[in-house]
Amino acid sequence: MVVTKINRPSDALLAGFDGLGVATVHEAQGRKGLLASNMRPIYRPIHMAGSAVTCEVAPGDNWMIHVAVEQCQAGDVLIVAPTSECEGGYFGDLLATSLVARGVKGLVIDAGVRDVAVITEMGFPVWSKAVFAEGTVKETLGNVNTPIVCAGAEIHPGDVIVGDDDGVVVVSRAEAESVLAACRAREANEEEKRQRLASGELGLDMYSMRERLKAKGLKYVDSLDSN
Amino acid sequence: MVVTKINRPSDALLAGFDGLGVATVHEAQGRKGLLASNMRPIYRPIHMAGSAVTCEVAPGDNWMIHVAVEQCQAGDVLIVAPTSECEGGYFGDLLATSLVARGVKGLVIDAGVRDVAVITEMGFPVWSKAVFAEGTVKETLGNVNTPIVCAGAEIHPGDVIVGDDDGVVVVSRAEAESVLAACRAREANEEEKRQRLASGELGLDMYSMRERLKAKGLKYVDSLDSN
């Protein structure tokens, strides 16, 4: 099944996520939404923020990605998840060319990709769990723009996807506005902390940790023998 | 056992594979010949094409690699596979120096390598399943230039080996000429497709997929609720 009409976040909202770090977004929304740590970028440094178009594929079969391309528009990120564990090379430079032509911001795929030298030259952002040239077939139908689980995270069409060198995080469309505000607050706060730490202030003091550590029973000894 | 006389593809044939992508070769020969996806290059971008010299080694023992070096000549690629799973550092910058001196094009090893900073500076292409400094011994004999299974692929001495950022593929010597022709046809064909996709044409139309998708039962709906 292909769902053709999905709600997307506004361009202004998406633009707000440009340049935000994955760790920042993850923390700002209460430590949730991360895709599994094996979703690695094919080049570094890398950054992407966009609106999810989801695509569920059969193992070793990339037919539905061709179907999904048509559903993508400028500002989207294509999210691909196979129904069964697979590291085949679902995606190469031709599909990347097609997505770039449509203004798509990047690809996140819980499987393999190929032609990574060319895609790296193109500067098209891709996160995958494998780089592998194994070809795929075009035999089995799947779904486009239905809710899916990709790399352990639930993703709905129109969710905000942010990716960087650390990996990928999803923000539900309903919460995107408030999460963006929380990200900005966090970033401002971190900049101040960064300067204090750079000047030599300790986190123990800056975060007022000493008392709680002591209450928990932390002991300081000169040496193990003096224990 | 060391086999000293092997048949190699002609220089002209090998030259034809220069610059060809692993995915292209894999597809052109009917989707076969890929080594496992954990064979990763130590730097990127990377490319290599050459004629296989095979080397079977004991786990944690790189003695036979020294034996194999003597069997290598300009245009060869050294293929090393341990008889049992091992990620020890069989190969470092001294062996790389020796292979470069003989005109060898690269190394593919289903084990570990070390000194990768130096080998990267040298620009000597290496694919391995691990980077690990663990030393090896020189105690146990193995084979040079016998047929071996390396990273799940069967490789005969004199087979054509192509490696790039996507991994490594083997082409049997007997089929190398026809595979090369198929690669060239495929490349020409892909260039044309690339231009059409870049201009916005959809794969769905370019590959005439719509009818077959419909026949398989693909349905388009406005939304999940309207389903």
Added chain:
Amino acid sequence: MVVTKINRPSDALLAGFDGLGVATVHEAQGRKGLLASNMRPIYRPIHMAGSAVTCEVAPGDNWMIHVAVEQCQAGDVLIVAPTSECEGGYFGDLLATSLVARGVKGLVIDAGVRDVAVITEMGFPVWSKAVFAEGTVKETLGNVNTPIVCAGAEIHPGDVIVGDDDGVVVVSRAEAESVLAACRAREANEEEKRQRLASGELGLDMYSMRERLKAKGLKYVDSLDSN
């Protein structure tokens, strides 16, 4: 427990390890001391030598890293090991900033790190088993400067830690002086070998292997059929 007074190698001794390769150190001390091969650097090329400050943490809890920072001084390397397998993002750019402010040479962590784009820009050396943005908590006490097992290697506070593109190796403080001498001898020796190999001499001859190979029964045949 936090041990506040530890013995460190002298600055001169540490300086001696600057620029030495991990493989060289590993070989020079009799092929021991390597951390597991999944401890990978977050950027390349990379190098670090310093004195170990150890930090044992609970899974998903980076509280003790903040405690450990205060115990670090110029020339130290922070070694972090969780008590149970964990790939959470214990360490980010703020902690890196704090360590840089104290003159720390690098971080080795048998877990995950985040903000790797920023830490890469900072040029702060980090080896970890994962890059993952998952946040950690600050609830559970651990130990600083007690002996720990990190990535399969036993590390005592004040041990010498060397890291490069190949991984990480530990040298016990007691043996550091003699290991350094052995490293230098090895390096000199290797430079001479490198030149001989580069000029085309074979390892078989340079290492006088032919006789022992023959004694072990190595056979040369023209072809498999002639066997």
Added chain:
Amino acid sequence: MVVTKINRPSDALLAGFDGLGVATVHEAQGRKGLLASNMRPIYRPIHMAGSAVTCEVAPGDNWMIHVAVEQCQAGDVLIVAPTSECEGGYFGDLLATSLVARGVKGLVIDAGVRDVAVITEMGFPVWSKAVFAEGTVKETLGNVNTPIVCAGAEIHPGDVIVGDDDGVVVVSRAEAESVLAACRAREANEEEKRQRLASGELGLDMYSMRERLKAKGLKYVDSLDSN
């Protein structure tokens, strides 16, 4: 957050899933709902069907499991997923005793369990990704009876969970009735097939595959040489 009122499938509906195989349920609902293949039972043979109570925990922290126990009632299955990859031993024989006392049918946990000898003797069904004795702490809050992703599958409280030697599958509560009907149809159908196959009839004939194979181009040759 703990959600105290959830909708469960009827006892009659749950009873219908008793004894049904995971593969049957997976196929009957259109090949979806499987948890990842690393969710293995602690003993065999094993079977379980029940209604999901979900529990999200912090890495290395089993506090919320104690909270979840109170929300469990007879016929439930407890589903536990950590917010970050962890294989600590969250669950042992005391918690198993508590769940048995409440009539709970089993446990599915995307982490580790311990005391498996005792739990095996008790005959309490458990699927986990690790058996590991590592202790956990009780410091961090999580959620009970919110939708979660466990081992790659989305699970809502009140969904039907079926587990057997093959693994675990989830059926959404809304679809449970129709899936059960489809399972029964499938089972009846399979029994007839089993008898025909046991009597020597070929799947090629029983499923009328020969024509389609021929149309796809399948060729029969006497030998590779005769090809």
Added chain:
Amino acid sequence: MVVTKINRPSDALLAGFDGLGVATVHEAQGRKGLLASNMRPIYRPIHMAGSAVTCEVAPGDNWMIHVAVEQCQAGDVLIVAPTSECEGGYFGDLLATSLVARGVKGLVIDAGVRDVAVITEMGFPVWSKAVFAEGTVKETLGNVNTPIVCAGAEIHPGDVIVGDDDGVVVVSRAEAESVLAACRAREANEEEKRQRLASGELGLDMYSMRERLKAKGLKYVDSLDSN
């Protein structure tokens, strides 16, 4: 392509391998032929010896297994390898029933199987790399009775396959007779050793290792301090 006429070892030869251990066969043929260690039996104890029928399948597609069944006869072992890494559930109790009806001795598959509770009850020997219920499709052709690489080992139709609790080993048909003789010699020899060891004799003495250990430099010390 399906090759219909293959050479098989004689029934008498196959019978000779009945009950032989995988380790014995592996050693007797010079430490080769083992399939990868992730090929595990679905139940224990287990044993099988038979003649290989090979089957190459597409990832997530078990169509060719149905084709292969027809090529199997009494005494055969079905060997299945996907062209790309896949752990889908290619094989269940219906296919097992069909193979049993034809007198097939067992299945070795570098992928997943399902219905393992039933197949265990049937006592049909299966080695696989995963137990997983994920369904497969029937869309893509492959090969039957061509040479394949399965779990890292090259297997030709008609090779002898032996499996037990330790895993699976292949013996080439051409060498099967001499390997069988070597196995018998080895077994007789081991029985005598077993009795000597059981009576308390040390391997150091029985294998006359002491002198060679001393020559290599083995030192005995009372304690580390006395070193």
Added chain:
Amino acid sequence: MVVTKINRPSDALLAGFDGLGVATVHEAQGRKGLLASNMRPIYRPIHMAGSAVTCEVAPGDNWMIHVAVEQCQAGDVLIVAPTSECEGGYFGDLLATSLVARGVKGLVIDAGVRDVAVITEMGFPVWSKAVFAEGTVKETLGNVNTPIVCAGAEIHPGDVIVGDDDGVVVVSRAEAESVLAACRAREANEEEKRQRLASGELGLDMYSMRERLKAKGLKYVDSLDSN
């Protein structure tokens, strides 16, 4: 090097650990000492307690195990760790026979074992990270009864080793007496808890968790909508 005189715990002390669970010992000594979770028993149920004899081996080389056997006496457990990652089959039924003849309690090996069907019949306890028939050589020296790191845990000769279905734990000889006392206290305590939980009392009440959960901010809601 082989250390011939090591201090062992008394027979009475070792006897005290008979039947104690690994989880109990791990908790009683402050949540430390566990070997990695991939150290799995070759059969279940299983239990072992004994005094460590350590053996460091080269990858793929079991020579030193033969040396270590002579150093073993009744009540010992043999601990084997390769200097580099290896899953070869270092240990089979002949070595098991030899250890049984000396009264050894079991084997813990961070590598592979073979002949597991026979060793299972013998009832000789073994924990390993792989079952694999791959043969090993006898070429390289190692150490017996020196401190080693095995599966991530530091083990000294004469330490107490306990293994069961959950895995393996090490107790330092110096702490063995106090840890044993703590184990007994823990066991008595757990028995009482088990009965209270079996009678339906909740852990929330038995452990007085409700107040602290509330203080941390745990909220109960009727449903997600009522949140």
